[in-house]
Amino acid sequence: MSFQQSSLIPAHAGVGLKPQHFQQILSQTAPSSEQSVQWFEIHAENYMGAGGLMHHYLEQIRARYPLSIHGVGLSLGSLDLPCDKHLKALKELIERYQPGLVSEHVSWSKYHDVALNDLLPVPYTSESMETFCNNIDKTQNVLNRQILIENPSSYFMLKESDFSEVEFINMLAKRSGCKLLLDVNNVFVSASNHGFDASNYIKTVDSSLVEEIHLAGHSVQQLLSGEVRIDDHGSQVCQQVWELYEQTIEQVGKKPTLIEWDSDIPSWQTLSEQAQMANLKLAGVTNQEREQCNG
Amino acid sequence: MANVSLADYQAQFYANLLSEEVGDEGLSFLALMEIQFGKASADKESRLRLDIYRNNVLHSLRSALGDLYPVVKRLIGDNCFNLIAVEFIREKPPSDPALLFYGEEFIDYLSQHQSVAHLNYLPDVARLEFAHHIAFHSADVMPLDIGELAGVAPESLGELVFEAHPSVSLLKSPWPVDAIWHENIKEQPSVLDLGTLGAANVLVYRLNFDIQIVSLDENCFNFLSQLLNGQTINHAWHHAMANGKGLENSELSPMLGYLLNLGVFSACEVKL
Numbered sequence: 419m420s421f422q423q424s425s426l427i428p429a430h431a432g433v434g435l436k437p438q439h440f441q442q443i444l445s446q447t448a449p450s451s452e453q454s455v456q457w458f459e460i461h462a463e464n465y466m467g468a469g470g471l472m473h474h475y476l477e478q479i480r481a482r483y484p485l486s487i488h489g490v491g492l493s494l495g496s497l498d499l500p501c502d503k504h505l506k507a508l509k510e511l512i513e514r515y516q517p518g519l520v521s522e523h524v525s526w527s528k529y530h531d532v533a534l535n536d537l538l539p540v541p542y543t544s545e546s547m548e549t550f551c552n553n554i555d556k557t558q559n560v561l562n563r564q565i566l567i568e569n570p571s572s573y574f575m576l577k578e579s580d581f582s583e584v585e586f587i588n589m590l591a592k593r594s595g596c597k598l599l600l601d602v603n604n605v606f607v608s609a610s611n612h613g614f615d616a617s618n619y620i621k622t623v624d625s626s627l628v629e630e631i632h633l634a635g636h637s638v639q640q641l642l643s644g645e646v647r648i649d650d651h652g653s654q655v656c657q658q659v660w661e662l663y664e665q666t667i668e669q670v671g672k673k674p675t676l677i678e679w680d681s682d683i684p685s686w687q688t689l690s691e692q693a694q695m696a697n698l699k700l701a702g703v704t705n706q707e708r709e710q711c712n713g
Numbered sequence: 714m715a716n717v718s719l720a721d722y723q724a725q726f727y728a729n730l731l732s733e734e735v736g737d738e739g740l741s742f743l744a745l746m747e748i749q750f751g752k753a754s755a756d757k758e759s760r761l762r763l764d765i766y767r768n769n770v771l772h773s774l775r776s777a778l779g780d781l782y783p784v785v786k787r788l789i790g791d792n793c794f795n796l797i798a799v800e801f802i803r804e805k806p807p808s809d810p811a812l813l814f815y816g817e818e819f820i821d822y823l824s825q826h827q828s829v830a831h832l833n834y835l836p837d838v839a840r841l842e843f844a845h846h847i848a849f850h851s852a853d854v855m856p857l858d859i860g861e862l863a864g865v866a867p868e869s870l871g872e873l874v875f876e877a878h879p880s881v882s883l884l885k886s887p888w889p890v891d892a893i894w895h896e897n898i899k900e901q902p903s904v905l906d907l908g909t910l911g912a913a914n915v916l917v918y919r920l921n922f923d924i925q926i927v928s929l930d931e932n933c934f935n936f937l938s939q940l941l942n943g944q945t946i947n948h949a950w951h952h953a954m955a956n957g958k959g960l961e962n963s964e965l966s967p968m969l970g971y972l973l974n975l976g977v978f979s980a981c982e983v984k985l
Contacts, residue, residue, distance in 0.1 A: 419724040466811040467850030471922045475852075488767070491810025497720055504810055529727040535777075536769045538726060543716045574762040575747040578716045613749070639765075642758045643749070648765065 420516070427518035428486045429672035430700060431456035431693035434488075434651075434679060440475040442686040449482050454694035457518070459486040459676050466507045471581070476515065486519040486630070486676070487512060488599075491533065494553040494567065495526030495540040502556050505560045512561060517567035519630055519674070521599045522557070524550070524587055538568070539572040542579040542586040554594040556669035566597045571604035571636075571649035575612045583608070583695050584622045591627045598623065600670070602663045603655065603678075607647040616662055625670040633663060633696060634678040652681035655692060664699055717745055730770050731803050735760055773804045777812040778819055782842045784897045789829055797826055813850055817843055834888035834907065839924070841890045844882035844917035848924050851880035856920070856976030869983045871947035875940050876980040880919035883938055891915045891928050919974050927975065931970055932957040935975070945984050 435443075435458040446453070458479060465472055479485075489508055493502045512520060525537035540546045550567075558565055569587050581589065591598050600623060609616035635653030638645050655663075655677070667673065677692045725742040729735050736744070743759040775798045779786050786794040801822045807815040820843060823829060824836035856878055865873060884890065889910035896902040914934035916927040929937065932953055939949030946969065954960050972978075 463811040467813050469853035470848075470850050470919065472850070493810070495719075500766055501810075507811065526723065528810065529723055531808045532727070533807045533812075534727070534730060534770050535773045535807065535810070535812060536766060538766060541716060541719065541722055543719070545716070547720050549719060559823070573765045574759065576717070576722075576745050577747045578745070580716065612747075641761045642754055644767070646762070706960065 421481055423480065423482055423484060425484055425516050425518040427486055427655065427674040428456050429458040429674055431675050431696035432459055432484075432486065433677045433689050433693055434458070435460050435476070435479065436679075437472070437475070438683050439686045439689070440479070442550055444475070444478055444482075454690045454697055455483075457484040457486065457674065459488050459678075462487050462489040462508055462511055463491045466525045467509055480515050485515055485517045486521065486674070487515065487517040488568075489520070489522045489533075490537065492522050492526065492553070492557060493526045493528035493533075494522055494550055494557070495524065495538075495546060496528050496553070497549055498528070498530065500553055500560075501528070501558050505557065512563070515631060519566060519599075520561065520563060521568055521630065522566045522571060524590070525570045533683070537570055539570055539574070539576075542581040542583055544580050546624045547586065547590060548582075550590050551594045554590075554596050558594075559665075564596055565601040567591065568599040568601050568632065569604050569608075571601070571607040571611075573611055573646060573648075582614075582622075584619045588622070588624045588627065591624070597629040598627040599632060600628045600665050602666055603632065603634040603636055603659050604649060606656075606659050606662055607636050607649045610645070610647045617665060620623070620662060620666050620669060623670070628666075628670040628673060629677045631663070631666060631670075631673050632636065632678055633659060633675060633692075634680075650681055651678045653679075654688075660695070660699065663696070664702075667700060667703050668705050671705050673702050675700065714882045726766075729763060730767055731806060733803070735763060735767075739763075749777045750777055771799055771802060774807065774815075775799060775810070776878065777821075778802075778816050779813045781816045781846055782819065782839055784842055784894055785823070785835060785839050787897050788832065788835065788838065788893075793828065797823065800826075804880070808824075813846075816846075832892060834886070834890060837884065837886035837888055837890045837913075838893055840884050841894050841915060841917065844884055844915075845924055845926070847882060848880040848917055851878075851919060854879055857973070857978040857981055859973050861981065863970040865983060866982075871950075872945050873981050874945050875978040875985045877941045878918055878977050878979045880917075881941060881977050883934065884913070884915045884917065885934065885943065886913045887917070889913050891926055894926065916975070916977065918975075918977050925975075932960045933972070936968060937972055940972070942979075 426468050433455050446591055491504055523537050527534050527536060605619050633655045634651045635655055637648045638648050639648055675696045679689055716783055729739045729742050737782045746759045746807055748755040775795055778798045801819055810827055820836055820839045823839055829835050845849050892910050896905055914929045915935050916929055918925050936949050936953035941976050950965055
């Protein structure tokens with residue numbers, strides 16, 4: 419299948435596509451540059467069924483908008499190489515929908531034959547670096563394209579490591595030839611949970627590697643140590659994350675920015691308003707040099 | 714101190730993710746965490762932090778099962794469903810990261826679970842829900858165009874075999890599972906008299922994007938079962954006659970016409 423709509427993801431706001439919004443999205447008049455939502459992202463695994471309503475709607479939406487495919491199941495941090503069956507399913511999805519961007523995570527979620535359905539943290543060691551490099555290499559070879567990898571949120575840090583997280587992701591992207599999906603909410607959540615400086619983290623990210631940004635809401639739980647922030651994608655982006663986002667785009671330039679909202683799904687109106695907020699911040703970027711499209 | 718190996722770290726993390734509790738064997742994993750408190754609080758704090766992952770994993774998998782089996786969940790209540798689901802997840806966690814392929818084995822697990830053994834119809838309701846799920850995600854295939862049969866020589870019709878549409882499932886139950894299902898997707902279900910409603914012979918499939926749940930009479934169900942197994946019309950009909958009740962030869966043509974019109978076949982050919 420080929421789509422008239424280009425694959426290129428613009429440096430504007432997009433949102434995570436939810437079935438609750440399918441009809442609303444399609445009932446809008448033809449997409450225009452005035453709209454707050456300019457592109458969509460899907461979780462690859464939700465579309466690995468052969469057919470049916472999910473694909474019926476996705477095809478129509480893809481015909482009108484650029485699409486990004488975000489995987490949550492490759493488990494790039496597992497010692498086993500990514501599973502052939504899963505890579506094949508991902509490749510088929512990519513061939514079917516021709517996304518502008520394909521991304522995965524700096525985490526692991528599979529232990530031998532068990533899929534744990536969560537993005538678990540890895541130790542930032544040389545051994546993990548080798549493991550990720552091998553797995554990303556296999557993935558990019560099979561998919562025959564470059565992927566982006568996303569920095570995780572985490573709830574504990576390990577005593578022993580060879581790198582800080584930001585050193586790890588910079589080096590990993592350079593060594594494996596992939597790019598970065600910088601999740602600003604994850605930086606904020608992990609910085610709060612582990613007591614590091616989020617702003618410094620952003621400053622240390624290699625700007626030339628960042629091709630996409632994620633924003634989301636998180637919740638707060640009480641632990642003995644005080645608050646722990648939980649990356650649950652179930653609310654609006656908080657003020658501190660918007661501020662960190664402003665710093666990020668001033669540094670890396672205008673980039674496609676996704677609003678993720680995966681639980682307690684809001685109305686289309688509320689989601690669009692979050693996208694519009696991101697667009698306003700993007701419009702205010704004074705660093706024009708890095709402005710570009712991705713694809 | 715040397716770094717923990719990735720294999721050791723992941724083995725320990727895994728062992729402490731799905732376990733019922735984090736016992737003493739989990740202490741070495743907890744000790745890997747950097748916790749900025751005194752020793753006494755550090756143990757408790759690290760357990761709470763591990764619990765966030767333990768809860769996330771169980772919650773997400775339990776939700777996936779709840780989404781797959783909403784009527785079962787409603788029939789036994791959220792608490793009971795969640796308890797059984799968590800036991801099941803611990804025993805049979807998913808192997809495919811795409812969770813839409815997870816949960817078929819839950820039906821057998823449910824059928825052997827003592828706490829719901831008195832609800833004899835429950836596993837069949839789960840089977841119906843799983844058939845619905847399969848139909849929802851099955852490939853988009855056009856149903857057989859009945860016009861294609863016009864090209865088949867009349868003497869060869871009996872030797873026709875059909876290919877089942879990929880969305881099709883058949884379900885035979887001593888319980889009125891279709892009525893139970895229909896009632897319990899309503900906002901306010903009424904009480905059903907299971908005794909008077911009787912057994913069910915149910916066909917589940919998808920027509921365009923609508924899931925169809927069709928109650929068939931027993932003879933028609935038997936005939937269709939044979940056809941879906943790849944038997945010729947002749948063979949399927951003889952089987953239905955031999956095993957059926959009060960089935961007349963004159964019923965073949967209308968019954969076949971009815972099934973063809975439903976759209977449960979995707980192709981046909983004359984078996985040579």
